[in-house]
Amino acid sequence: MKSDQELFAKGLATYQKVVAANYMAHREVHDMLRRVLLDEAADGFVFADLACGTAPRSAAALAGSNVSRYVGIDISQPSLDVAKKALAALTCPVELRCEDFVAAIDRWKGPLDVVWIGQSLHHLLAQDKVAFMRKINSLLSPGGLFLIWEPTRLEGEDRDGWMERFHQLRPDWGAISDEEFAAFESHCRASDYSETATTWIDMGRNAGFTTADELMMVPNKLARVYRFRH
Numbered sequence: 001m002k003s004d005q006e007l008f009a010k011g012l013a014t015y016q017k018v019v020a021a022n023y024m025a026h027r028e029v030h031d032m033l034r035r036v037l038l039d040e041a042a043d044g045f046v047f048a049d050l051a052c053g054t055a056p057r058s059a060a061a062l063a064g065s066n067v068s069r070y071v072g073i074d075i076s077q078p079s080l081d082v083a084k085k086a087l088a089a090l091t092c093p094v095e096l097r098c099e100d101f102v103a104a105i106d107r108w109k110g111p112l113d114v115v116w117i118g119q120s121l122h123h124l125l126a127q128d129k130v131a132f133m134r135k136i137n138s139l140l141s142p143g144g145l146f147l148i149w150e151p152t153r154l155e156g157e158d159r160d161g162w163m164e165r166f167h168q169l170r171p172d173w174g175a176i177s178d179e180e181f182a183a184f185e186s187h188c189r190a191s192d193y194s195e196t197a198t199t200w201i202d203m204g205r206n207a208g209f210t211t212a213d214e215l216m217m218v219p220n221k222l223a224r225v226y227r228f229r230h
Helices: 004-020 026-040 056-062 077-086 101-106 126-139 159-167 178-191 197-206
Strands: 045-050 067-074 094-098 112-118 140-153 211-217 223-229
Touching (some): 004 178, 026 140, 067 077, 126 223, 140 159, 140 197, 197 223
Parallel strands (some): 112 140
Antiparallel strands (some): 140 223, 211 223
C-alpha cells in the first residue's frame, strides 16, 4: 500500500492542478475576499484562515491590506510548510497551527476580526455547522466578519442532485486525468454535506449573527460565498 505521505502528495498535486486551472473559481472567490477585506475589515484586523491549505490565494487577498496578524489553521503539516513560503511576503506576524479547525476554534482565546473558511465547513453535519458558527460569532469583535465559501445546493435539490451536477463537470476539467477526477468525486461523495443558500443563511442567523447574506455564486453554480457579521 502507498504511504500516507504519498497519498497526500498525490491528492495535493491534483488539487493544485484544479486551482491552477481555476476550475472551482478560486480566482474570482479570492478577488471577492480581497474586496471585502479592503472595504469592510477594521484597521489592524486579526485574520483567521481556517483550513488554510497552502494559502497562496489568501496571501494575495491580504497583500496591501491593514491586516495586523494572520493565523492559519490546517490539519496538514506539509500544506502548512508550503503556506509558510506563500505568506512570507505579508508584513504582519504569521502564525501557522497544525490542527483540526473545529478543535482550534473550540479552544480559541482572544477576539478575532475576520474569519475565513473555504470549501471545508460543509464537511460538518448540519447541527455541527450551527454550533461551529455560534462559536465563531462569540469570538468576533463588534462588527467582525465571518466569510465562507461553500458548496451550495439549488433550492429543492438533494445531495445526490448536487453530486450529479459535479459529475457533469468532467468534460470541462481537462487538466486532470479520469483517475484524478474519480478521486475528487469520491471525496465529495464521502465527505461533503452541502446546504441550500437559504439554509446557509438561516444557519448564520440561528448562530446569532446580526446580518447574513450571499456575496456571489461561482460560474459553475456549485458553490457560493456568504458574509456573516457579528
